């Protein structure tokens with residue numbers, strides 16, 4: 001039986017609580033330190049020789065926030081179908097206001113952990129920050145989320161996480177519920193799931209890292 005503290009509802013409640021007063025504490029609603037850092041994140045996530053956006057047919061964006069990643073992808077020649085899944089209604093509505101006219105974009109307001117996407121697959125599955133809120137059962141939570149993300153990805157994953165070994169203690173004092181990941185453990189897990197990390201890109205404040213991971217079966221002859 002799942003401990004109620006570790007249920008999908010409890011996880012979602014912690015994410016809601018983290019972002020509920022984020023604006024008051026941090027002065028913005030994006031979940032990034034500032035707009036400059038946000039732009040660096042979207043650019044670092046998309047700028048990689050592993051990702052040919054002009055050839056990609058579909059992207060699933062988990063924790064899509066206000067939908068800005070779609071703008072970055074389109075600017076880089078992505079013409080495929082985009083699905084953004086966002087838990088919080090405010091950012092979800094902002095994404096629709098901003099990109100609702102895009103005929104190949106779908107925005108879903110839902111808890112990804114409780115959302116049934118059936119057997120749908122996406123060329124790329126991206127998660128920029130959906131693992132960034134600390135959960136008491138962090139390792140189990142990461143395993144569950146990444147197992148699902150890998151299953152949904154035909155080519156690979158693009159993930160943003162905070163590198164625990166580099167996050168300044170002051171930042172964790174300000175944001176005690178920020179999840180900071182052990183990158184070694186994360187990479188081991190990705191390898192075990194058959195989607196090893198091929199490229200780690202530190203940027204911005206140096207503890208932000210973008211992980212590009214490719215499914216192993218792509219290498220099969």
Ligand SMILES: C[S@@+](CC[C@H](N)C(=O)[O-])C[C@H]1O[C@@H](n2cnc3c(N)ncnc32)[C@H](O)[C@@H]1O
Nearest residue numbers: 031063064065085086087111112113128129130
């Ligand atoms: C750091 S913010 C980044 C938003 C967006 N990816 C961007 O780059 O601007 C992370 C987002 O993930 C969302 N999120 C976290 N857990 C989620 C879940 N289980 N299902 C859907 N969205 C989730 C949060 O609500 C938040 O908006």
